[in-house]
Amino acid sequence: MTDDWNDYADDWDNSGDVKLYADRAxxxxxxxxxxxxxxxxxxxxxxxxCGTGLLAEKVAPYVRELIAVDTSDKMIAVLKRKTxxxxxxxCGDILDDGFRLGVGPSGFDLIxxxxxxxxxxxxxxxxxxxxxxxxxxxxxxxxDWLASGDEGFGLTPSQIRSALSNAQLQSTxxxxxxxxxxxxxxxxxxxxxGVS
Numbered sequence: 001m002t003d004d005w006n007d008y009a010d011d012w013d014n015s016g017d018v019k020l021y022a023d024r025a026x027x028x029x030x031x032x033x034x035x036x037x038x039x040x041x042x043x044x045x046x047x048x049x050c051g052t053g054l055l056a057e058k059v060a061p062y063v064r065e066l067i068a069v070d071t072s073d074k075m076i077a078v079l080k081r082k083t084x085x086x087x088x089x090x091c092g093d094i095l096d097d098g099f100r101l102g103v104g105p106s107g108f109d110l111i112x113x114x115x116x117x118x119x120x121x122x123x124x125x126x127x128x129x130x131x132x133x134x135x136x137x138x139x140x141x142x143x144d145w146l147a148s149g150d151e152g153f154g155l156t157p158s159q160i161r162s163a164l165s166n167a168q169l170q171s172t173x174x175x176x177x178x179x180x181x182x183x184x185x186x187x188x189x190x191x192x193x194g195v196s
Contacts, residue, residue: 020180022057023058024189026059028191029059032191033110033139040062041062042064044109045067046067047067047069047112047113048069048112049070050070056068057084068088095126107138108138111130112142115144115189117144123159124167131168137195139194139195145189146187148187169194173191177191
């Protein structure tokens with residue numbers, strides 16, 4: 001992703017569509033992985049491409065630790081001002097060899113990416129790299145707009161399935177998670193889930 005996201009940081013949390021997307025992503029996460037179960041209080045989570053942390057705000061109360069990472073320094077600045085309990089916000093590209101995630105060898109129980117993967121230059125390679133950060137039995141979850149037409153926007157179910165498969169994730173599932181309005185039209189959002 002590029003620094004263009006910095007242009008959106010100051011007003012990101014004021015968008016009703018953005019907040020609704022986070023609400024629906026969280027609801028679909030809870031329906032796919034019961035984050036409210038007591039066992040999650042001991043779990044570690046990575047929010048990949050966290051933006052201003054709208055989804056992190058919802059997930060953090062249910063887990064031990066949440067690392068939120070984004071390449072936009074302004075998005076991370078907005079997130080840090082929220083001073084969320086159990087959330088560590090980091091700016092940078094975690095796939096860069098020089099980036100220090102500070103997670104040690106233990107890995108993550110859950111990695112999620114909300115409306116991020118379709119913007120990546122190497123979606124499949126990124127999922128492979130992220131899957132390596134999962135503990136055995138850890139979950140990878142992504143939400144992305146369903147690709148439509150020749151616009152080059154979003155992902156298809158087959159693209160998501162392929163990425164999950166190439167990352168050697170098991171119990172993979174790709175389906176429509178919800179519908180949401182954007183720019184005067186209603187668009188489907190896909191969820192992809194895989195287990196390490």
